[in-house]
Amino acid sequence: MATAAELANDSGSPADPLDAFRGEAKAWLDENFDPALRGKDNAMSAVDGPTEETPAQRKWREAMGAKGWGVPTWPKEYGGGGLSRAEARVLQEEMAKIGAWNPIGGMGVMMFGPTLLEYGSEEQKRQHIPDIVKGEVRWCQGYSEPGAGSDLASLQTFAEDKGDHYVVNGQKTWTSGGQWADKCFALVRTDKSQKHAGISFLLIDMDAPGVETKPIRLISGQSPFCETFFADVKVPKENLVGREGQGWEIGTRLLQHERNSLSGGSGSAGRMNAGKTVPDIAKKYRGTDAEGRIDDAELRTRIIKHEMDQRAFALTLRRAALEAKGNAGPSAATSIMKNVGARITQDRAELNIEIMGMQGLGWEGEGFSEDELAQTRSWLWGKAVSIYGGSSEIQNNVIAKRILGMLDHQ
Template sequence: MASVAAIDETETFRAEARDWLAANFPASLKGTDNAMSAIDGPSEETADQRAWREAIGEKGWGVPIWPRQYGGGGLSRAEARVLQEEMARIGAYNPIGGMGVMMFGPTLLEYGTEAQKQEHIPAIAKGEVRWCQGYSEPGAGSDLAALQTFAEDKGDHYLVNGQKTWTSGGQWADKCFALVRTDKSKKHEGISFLLIDMDAPGVEVKPIRLISGSSPFCETFFTNVKVPKENLVGREGEGWTIGKRLLQHERSSLSGGGGSAGRLLAGKPVSELAKEYRGTDGEGRLADTDLRSRIVRHEMDQRAFMMTLRRAALEAKTNQGPSAATSIMKNVGARITQDKAELGIEIMGMNGLGWEGEGFSEAELNQTRTWLWGKAVSIYGGSSEIQNNVIAKRILGMLDHQ
């Protein structure tokens, strides 16, 4: 059990957090979303949004458990939970996010040099720099280790040539963390982890329009791009190890609500949607018993999933970060997210199939796009099939048999 002293310290911090939030969170932003995390790209910040981002960035509470010396909050996990509770209480959102927070920052804290941490982490902690991920290629998707983007050693720099695809937010990013090949004679051991400026000469991005109508992904082309040697994270040939670690952080964020799947699950419950579109009987129940049963199963699954995520966070006693178990959470979260979208479309009927024109509300049009866009949830961050391989090998201990 927690000691009385620990409880007192937690409540003291709660009072501090409550006072600071009251003084710094603009009331106009209550209940709104992060302008930095829109699916179709970042929207223009209002004066209040900018003030809120700068205030929490300066405090370090956008990345509460990151070390203070790099611009983080330096809070304990218990304090970070209290901060999250207090923000939820007043309808405040965390304006510091993106791939720098979800994936790259935690990875650099583990593998980066002191100079790299000092250069990159503070800017991420303040929400001043956008990062994108250069992993997948046209010929290296599920078999990522087959990547061919080549970084040629030119003495004091690398010369990078190749192509990446599905670069999320590439058209808005300032920098890219990428897996590149530095040795063509080895597969996994020939891969390195490199940081590339997106405004460097020779970098070109072409947005990819998805079935949902949005263009959050890009093709990214590198043509004779000069990258300084100090932008190598870890040693040459260590990229596969670092890259896999980063994917664990990504899957942890995607399953835990920090990513787009979490934002979809956070929408209106399907039970409320069903009452709105299908109506209820004299006892307040849906007349369609089959639909009612499926909604109950979905909301039970969602509640159990969110409680499991919370328990995993509460039980974390070290700073070792996510494990291979994130693959389980990623798969379950993807299934529940897609189930919710499918149920929403079924409940709305024809109203849930609109694309444009009169006769549909904005919420109904968004439901159609969300349903289509959500098909990718079981693909990005590593497809469900890849996650099953990770679960089989790294959790269940099953090995390949020749």
């Protein structure tokens, strides 16, 4: 396969760097992506638990992991792609052209990896980042507790200093994928005398003695979350990220990365009927007129407005990425993106249910297709989009204080 440096025009002058990279990316994808995988998805991304990889899926994941292109802009020294943002966009475009999807994902990519690259020690980066890059380790998030949700800084899970290790006791809740995870990044209290300054950021092995998970069944019928209990769990001191008492700073930064990822509205509510647009579904269930249009003028207007909102949002996300400079990373503006993405995702689910009528309200039994039953669960699951990752109300507070400069008035 030709490299970017070898791709030059007939006159012998160098080709445009991005054009050269596009050729390299296309050639590599043609060689490594199995067309039979089009329309599939990341086996680790299923809401109701990771599915078993097929041999073809495993081969694709291993190829992308070895290339580092699952996290294209991460540093090459830790296994990442080492690409510029412009090159990463080109890669994404070429993947979209052939229906290729990213087999590397999960919380390690969305949240923990970017945060560790910023705050972790060199040893921690070399220990954890390569496994994330290759998609070989599942991470979960230990933040919320029964008495510390919106007021996360009230968390009480305590890590007692025992010299060369900590002993952790406490409980976390809404631990997404905790029952399938290998490791957990958690906020724990190391000082009971201070609220925010007493919190530290700790990495915990989920198979360590004393760790127990109990899945929480949701109204959608799925159990993507669980309660996590820590009973005298020994954690080595080298698993502390940053310094003691820096957990609130690190944890807040990680939430910005999370909201940046969630702002795309890519939850399960958006995965149902993959490849089918709202207009496609409307034409199937509502029919078309003599001109091939959706046979309901008022519904057409609402769908057009939704499509405009969705496309405008996608362009805004892309512009925000283009405007990002250096290693500044996500900012408080991700709270705006998260709220808008949540609304658009929920609007789509509501539209689909309305369009499908009674066929969109099935739970089980004959008379409903697999897609129709999935739509009902997807619609119910979508209600959580405005709650997880920080509720819309909390995002509004962040927007008011950190973007609009509004202060609390007693």
